Amino acid sequence: MVRTVNQRCGQVLLLSVFLWLMLPTTVTAADPAADGNSAQHGVILQYHHIAEDTPPATSLSPEVFRGHLDILAREGYTVWPLPRLVQALLDDKPVPDRTVVITFDDAYESIAKTAAPMLQERGFPFTVFVSTDYVDRRQPGYMTWQQLRDLIHQGGNLANHTRSHLHMLRRPEPVSKSHWHKRLRREVDDARQRIREQTGEDWPYFAYPYGEADGELVALIRDWGYLGFGQQSGAVDKRLLQSGMAPRFPFNEMYKDLDDFRTKASSLPLPLQEEEFSGWVFSEAVIPELTLTLEDHRGSLNCFASGQGAIRVEAQDNNVYQVQANQPIPVGRSRYNCTLPVAGQQGRFHWYSRMWMRKKPDGSWYAEP
Numbered sequence: 001m002v003r004t005v006n007q008r009c010g011q012v013l014l015l016s017v018f019l020w021l022m023l024p025t026t027v028t029a030a031d032p033a034a035d036g037n038s039a040q041h042g043v044i045l046q047y048h049h050i051a052e053d054t055p056p057a058t059s060l061s062p063e064v065f066r067g068h069l070d071i072l073a074r075e076g077y078t079v080w081p082l083p084r085l086v087q088a089l090l091d092d093k094p095v096p097d098r099t100v101v102i103t104f105d106d107a108y109e110s111i112a113k114t115a116a117p118m119l120q121e122r123g124f125p126f127t128v129f130v131s132t133d134y135v136d137r138r139q140p141g142y143m144t145w146q147q148l149r150d151l152i153h154q155g156g157n158l159a160n161h162t163r164s165h166l167h168m169l170r171r172p173e174p175v176s177k178s179h180w181h182k183r184l185r186r187e188v189d190d191a192r193q194r195i196r197e198q199t200g201e202d203w204p205y206f207a208y209p210y211g212e213a214d215g216e217l218v219a220l221i222r223d224w225g226y227l228g229f230g231q232q233s234g235a236v237d238k239r240l241l242q243s244g245m246a247p248r249f250p251f252n253e254m255y256k257d258l259d260d261f262r263t264k265a266s267s268l269p270l271p272l273q274e275e276e277f278s279g280w281v282f283s284e285a286v287i288p289e290l291t292l293t294l295e296d297h298r299g300s301l302n303c304f305a306s307g308q309g310a311i312r313v314e315a316q317d318n319n320v321y322q323v324q325a326n327q328p329i330p331v332g333r334s335r336y337n338c339t340l341p342v343a344g345q346q347g348r349f350h351w352y353s354r355m356w357m358r359k360k361p362d363g364s365w366y367a368e369p
């Protein structure tokens, strides 16, 4: 059904994602937030630790997390379990406008100790993407299987984050592609089996470790029967869910401003019809090109690049926008984020993000911060 078409043109890899064109027209309705009540989109939030003594890049303090939950409880949000949002989007069922899903990656202990009681207090469901080897070997700082089983009774769902939390794109040189793909499949299927054996939970939901994937990996994950979730920001709709790498908004100590949280939690997907971009992983200093075709004219698109602020957006005919940063992207993971004001709704934005990965100048992979 959904395909990513790769075209190699000399040294430039052009990727066209045509999946937008291949879905029934019923999902390409006019602005889904128009009536302010029902919609066909949601926002998925992503957290790691809820703690103050863990690495800032993967942590949010309990105080700020409480602030997020208070906003969700008091400012007109609906918090759904992930399976409910997935099913509603896939079945074209209405979703209340401002519906949010809460997810945690890795299965850190602070979720059981700190986050789950705060969520249970408010009756908010949540999903934990578990890297099962860490639980199996009782790694300090991670939950135990008993703690994970207890979460199910507190509104939790458990889903797949591989066994070992490996970098799935970093195939060692001597290993053939087919062997590597077999290893990846074992990582994913074994994690699902361990979760099922230990807890009875069995969902075909998969979060990419580090939020890293390329077109080939996304296609594999989809072929293996999973819905993939990334860490590039943005709201989600049926098309993005079926793309194999649904967006989630990551939160950590760098993004703890509550107004920033309001903007993200209330965001809508960009009404995308087609997307072209110049690659997933780069080995050289490049300024990636991104071309977004919207369903219809919605006003002016603003885009930003990690560490560069606002970047060039050239509007063309037929609702086509060409987006390109001012300078080469940095080594490591970075993003272009694009936003478009929602007509008639002050302070709300359509939000779309494209993630890039750039290797070090010697061709080796960057270190994790």
Ligand SMILES: [Zn+2]
Residues within 6 Å of the ligand: 105, 106, 161, 165, 209, 210
């Ligand atoms: Zn992770």
